[in-house]
Amino acid sequence: MINFKDLVALADKRVEDFHEMVRLGLHCKHGDFVPAVHYPPITKYPPITQEEMFKGYEPPANGLMDVYYHIPFCPKRCIYCHYPSQYGASDCEKDRYIDAMSKEIDIYKSLLGMDKIKLRVALAGGGTPTDLTPKQLDRFLKMFTSKCDMSNLRQFNYDVDPWTLVGPDGHERLRIMRDYGVDRLTIGIQSLNEKIIRHMNRAHDKKTALESIKNTLAYGYQLDIEFIFGYPEQTLESWFEDLKEMVTLDSPEIQFYRLKVEAYGDQQGLIKKMEEIHPDDVPPVDDTMRMKQMAIDYLAEHGYHENLRRVFTKKRKDISLYAFNQCCLLYDQMSFGQTAFSSLHDRFVLNTQYFDEYYQKISEGKLPFNRGYVRDAEAQQRWCIILPLKNWTFRKRHFKSMTGVDVETTKFWPILQKLKKFGLVEEVGDNVLQLTKLGAFFADEVVECFYDPRFIPFSREHYNEGPLSPYVINEEMAEIERSMR
Numbered sequence: 001m002i003n004f005k006d007l008v009a010l011a012d013k014r015v016e017d018f019h020e021m022v023r024l025g026l027h028c029k030h031g032d033f034v035p036a037v038h039y040p041p042i043t044k045y046p047p048i049t050q051e052e053m054f055k056g057y058e059p060p061a062n063g064l065m066d067v068y069y070h071i072p073f074c075p076k077r078c079i080y081c082h083y084p085s086q087y088g089a090s091d092c093e094k095d096r097y098i099d100a101m102s103k104e105i106d107i108y109k110s111l112l113g114m115d116k117i118k119l120r121v122a123l124a125g126g127g128t129p130t131d132l133t134p135k136q137l138d139r140f141l142k143m144f145t146s147k148c149d150m151s152n153l154r155q156f157n158y159d160v161d162p163w164t165l166v167g168p169d170g171h172e173r174l175r176i177m178r179d180y181g182v183d184r185l186t187i188g189i190q191s192l193n194e195k196i197i198r199h200m201n202r203a204h205d206k207k208t209a210l211e212s213i214k215n216t217l218a219y220g221y222q223l224d225i226e227f228i229f230g231y232p233e234q235t236l237e238s239w240f241e242d243l244k245e246m247v248t249l250d251s252p253e254i255q256f257y258r259l260k261v262e263a264y265g266d267q268q269g270l271i272k273k274m275e276e277i278h279p280d281d282v283p284p285v286d287d288t289m290r291m292k293q294m295a296i297d298y299l300a301e302h303g304y305h306e307n308l309r310r311v312f313t314k315k316r317k318d319i320s321l322y323a324f325n326q327c328c329l330l331y332d333q334m335s336f337g338q339t340a341f342s343s344l345h346d347r348f349v350l351n352t353q354y355f356d357e358y359y360q361k362i363s364e365g366k367l368p369f370n371r372g373y374v375r376d377a378e379a380q381q382r383w384c385i386i387l388p389l390k391n392w393t394f395r396k397r398h399f400k401s402m403t404g405v406d407v408e409t410t411k412f413w414p415i416l417q418k419l420k421k422f423g424l425v426e427e428v429g430d431n432v433l434q435l436t437k438l439g440a441f442f443a444d445e446v447v448e449c450f451y452d453p454r455f456i457p458f459s460r461e462h463y464n465e466g467p468l469s470p471y472v473i474n475e476e477m478a479e480i481e482r483s484m485r
Contacts, residue, residue, distance in 0.1 A: 008290060040454075076202070079200050080200060116147060119152065122156045130164035156183050187213065187225050232282050324391075327390070351370070380402065416433060418467075418476075
């Protein structure tokens, strides 16, 4: 069994790799990052109208959709959260929101000429989507499922907080969700260290977290548990203790996320101010890199492997189909609720982050969009490389089906070959390219090489002028494009 000392020694190699990636310009010099969850990043979208959004859009030929719905209520504001929510909202306010979302779904169906939404996969997120009374949860799920054709449903996911799954109300929520077809829960554990849980301002303690896991498994749900690393006051030793305990919890899936300080949602998290006030509490970037590699190695020793980026499972079948469909297969996905986003085959749209605007637009019979992006041919090609390559594999035939061109004929092909030369990308057969172990560790930074300069997370001075700087690579692509004319 691998011990702490050996685990850290193995992780030291990744620290060397990190400094080399900074030297080459791939990773920004200050060590921060922006997760490549969507492209472009959701903070970069311009205003869009409902008419602009739907102009020329055709739903999938088979009519199937993945659906996300957003419940923006929480009992407390977590320090690290970058999304606007209502804290301690009244039951009356939650009822109002459920009513508004019901109308939003009807507006969407009417615009697309649907009698019912043909569900393939569904996900409820937040906020805390189970921050409803059991009665409200039942009413909401009854409403939602009545507007959907569930006959093709492959997976129904809920992102939940531990406190909502314990006690009599917790057991009632678990029963209600199961009765409506929910079969997979992701529980935001975040840490098993009591001090850090309190620092995060979570609404649960360790005992509640462990009880929520036990209850979820007892009700027969597929389980995923999430953790954050790189948090203030977290040490290599405390992270190792978390790792040792998380692998004993019988969860078929474990996810872990590096703490994000700068906002990548619609609200700057309190974590930024706290780090400014107490900078010495923040783990050094080198230790954050060690924590990530420690998790990869320790989970592998216990049978967990990265079957989707940041997702570790013993069996590939246990991954989130919602995440796989959206980020790897690029399936159409519609969303409902404040701040929710819809990702369609050539466009992306965001609902308003403002509650008053959300209610107002729906009362006027309009969808609550306020930002979006209809991709042109080049943006479509970038999107079709970035998300699949980062999260799973890049497949040439899939790229052609989504863009109409062979990737070898684009300005992006020489860049893929360059990344291959630097040991970040590898070819598997004639159709597939994927990140190497080194590339997977720096996945967010590798795919930044394919970002339009407008969307690169940090300004040029934050990168060394090395051969892998996303700015240098964009200049190379411009030259390649000129030579192809």
